[in-house]
Amino acid sequence: MSITPPTGFSLKMEQTSHSSSRPKRKHDSMINENLETFQNEIKLILQQWKEDQDSKLLQIQNDMDTIKGQISDIKKTNTDIEKTLEFMTGQYDNLNLKVNSLEKECKDYSAKITILENKIEDMTRQNFQTKIEIKNVPMEYPESQPKLLEKVLNISSILNIDISSQIRNVQRLSVKAQTNNPIVVEFTSPISANKFLNAVKKFNSQLIKDKKLSTNHLGISGPHKPIYITELLTPKTKRLFYLTRELNKNKFFKYCWTVNGKIYLRKEEGSQLIQVRSEEQLQEIRNKNSL
Template sequence: MTDDTTSAPANLEHYASEPDLCLSKSQRDIKITNITTRNKKRRAEDEVTGTENIMEAMNRLFDTFSRDQEKRFHELKSAVSNIEKQNTDIFNSLDFLSAKYDEALKKIQLLEKEKKEDLHRILLLEDRIESLERKSRSSGIEIRNIPVLQESKKKDTKEELCDVIVNLGKTVNIEVQEEDIKDVQSFKSTKNSSKTISVEFTSAITEDKVMLAIKKFNHGKKFEDKLNTTHLGFKEGKKPIFVKEMLTKKTHKLFYASRLYAKNNNFTYCWTSRGNVYLRKAENSPQIKINSESDLEKLTCSI
């Protein structure tokens, strides 16, 4: 008796690719389905895990970037705050300087105003002093180019000087007595060996009479025949004698400038009277009073 279950054909082979041949078809389909489903699920899980990793990495990068940006923002905010503080300090400094400038400007304007007022007062005082000096000298004359009376004497006596003045009056046909002389003195000239006699009369009237008499004496005469040393009895040689009013320093300077102006602009006459300076173009021309050098400038413009 032969066992069919134990006997097999000699040519029967087993394949590893079909390990479940003993399973039914429905069982094999379930197994295949399970295998396929498990592979798809694993891939989906892997994809989710990869996406989560990417998101985590991006979140970390974003967090790092955010922290950096926040740090930079705080640094920038701090820098802006410092700049604003500096600007505030600068504005405050500018306001302070502007206030100080306005204060200094007001002080300068006040000082300039006071300076103008002071200059005006000074000019008024100078005019008053000049007026007083002219008044004090209104009765005096100066006689220049007088020869030295005695070389051996250091100083002439009042009596000798009075004799010269009295002799001068006789020469120009006017009587001058010692009683008419308030004071007289002499001082040596710096240019030559001559001297100048300064005379102060007792009144301005006497001074006017003497000056008028000298002008009449010299009028119409040649230069060499005008008042000179020989008229007064000096024998040292014939030298011209010049007599003029006793002027203040300011008037003397103005008189000098007026004489130069008259010479350069063909003015015939330039003289002083009672401390004032006058110009005249010709014999019949009107006299022009010169109060300051600015009058000479105005006169130049009007010519």
């Protein structure tokens, strides 16, 4: 048995059905639009981010290219510096070799010069063995060689020795602009010179200080001046003897004297005899005795 709904009822059902389907389609459409808008915004953001990243990457690439260029320049500069250093090192080595060679030559020449100086010194010393030096005898005007010889003979008479036949030459040195430059007497032999020097030592050793050989013995007017008579020393030995006497003032040594142009030191009677040959040796002696 079938039941047929009323006509009005059927129409309501249809309307109701249509009215419920319309809002759903509208909602879906809005969702789609919102989604599309969101997607577009995301795309725009990503596009901007990509552009920023591309710009930054490009800048980084440019910076890297610049750095690479700078590194290349630095490498080239380092290479040039290394080459320059190698060249300079080579030049330095060459110069060092030349300097060493010159130093060796200088030492060789210095040694040869020292040998020649010693030979000249020995020859001069041998030549001076026949000569003595008389100091503190005033000069007379005019002064001639005969007058000088007379003064020397007067001294020999005071010393009680006869040397008249043993004198080869007499002269006054002109080393300084003064009136009492030394008188140099040359004898015929070293024996005669030593004989005269020994007579002076004997004369002075037998008298008190005020009675030792002086200008008064020669009858020279004026202030009393001691007369010193020593062997004639070479300039080198004279300087060394002066330095040795300065050392002796410190009472390190009791005796200091010269014989045949050679300098000797002795601490005390009976102690070891020391011959002074150079200023370097004298400095060593000073340092050793200063300790």
